[in-house]
Amino acid sequence: MKRKDFIEHVSWTGAGIAWTLSASGLMTSVADARGAKNGLSFVQISDSHIGFARPENPDVVGTFKKTIDDINALAVQPSFVVHTGDLTHLSKPEQFDTVKSMLAQLKAPLVVMPGEHDVIGSPDNYLAAFGSKDAPKGWHSFDMNGVHFVVLVNVFNFEIDGKLGQEQLDWVAKDLAAQKSSTPIVVFGHVPLYALYEKWGWTTEDGTAVLAALQRFDAVTVLNGHIHQVIQHTEGNIRFATAASTAYPQPAPGIADKPGPLRVPSSKLLSVLGYRSVEIARNAATITDHSLQA
16 A cells, blocks of 8 residues: 555554545555454445445446455455445345345355345345344344444334334343443444434434443444445544445535435446454454455
8 A cells, every 4th residue: 555545544552443544535454354363353344235226336236246255355254244234225125135145155154234225114025034033123242252242223113214212222231231341342233323424314313322331341343334434433432433335435424415325437436335354352453444446
């Protein structure tokens, strides 16, 4: 990576993330994804929008395939891959069939959650494709190598984005209460958990309750999709990072009349699409965002 490609570098250690923001708008690093020593690594993908058919990206299947191929080509495979929602564009059965068959090509285990585009009208098609008896409503948690992972569904009742609902909030409170404050916590959701840009609905209406419950932990990382771009934010011990889409970009907050697919020159499209690798070792999380540009 040439020095001119870097426009900002912010790093933190201990329970920290190392960030490098490239001119493409994606957070990048000179380091490749690798297995964590005495820890773990995983990959986040988001907003594949299979079924989208507009000039902003007439081949979302192709860019999603490239994403999967790139992940499968990593020298060290991640512990798992998480898709943080909007797997499909219109929640149609054939779109779920396509995305499910493509995700099945991943070498690593898969974790998924719905975005609002996955539950249009009803959650039935999403649940038919990705439902689990262990998580009948989608939200769940799991532990791996000393890290506690929380998977949220903040497209409340599978129709309204940006809300968790009291039942899920009660579950989160109970789940987090059982964890030691020294346990590293990683939270996944689709919509940003904090008020990233309320005017465009880029917030979770009742997310403050979860954030309050996370305050007592030493190291918290919250990873979301939905806004199709990388934005990082820190509040106390909590580090937030939204992810790039594999389908199309959206405008940065406030620079357009409203959110929506953003058309860029075809030669630049792959540079604003991508996936994220995360390595956690000794309670330190290192995030690397990779563009699909060769």
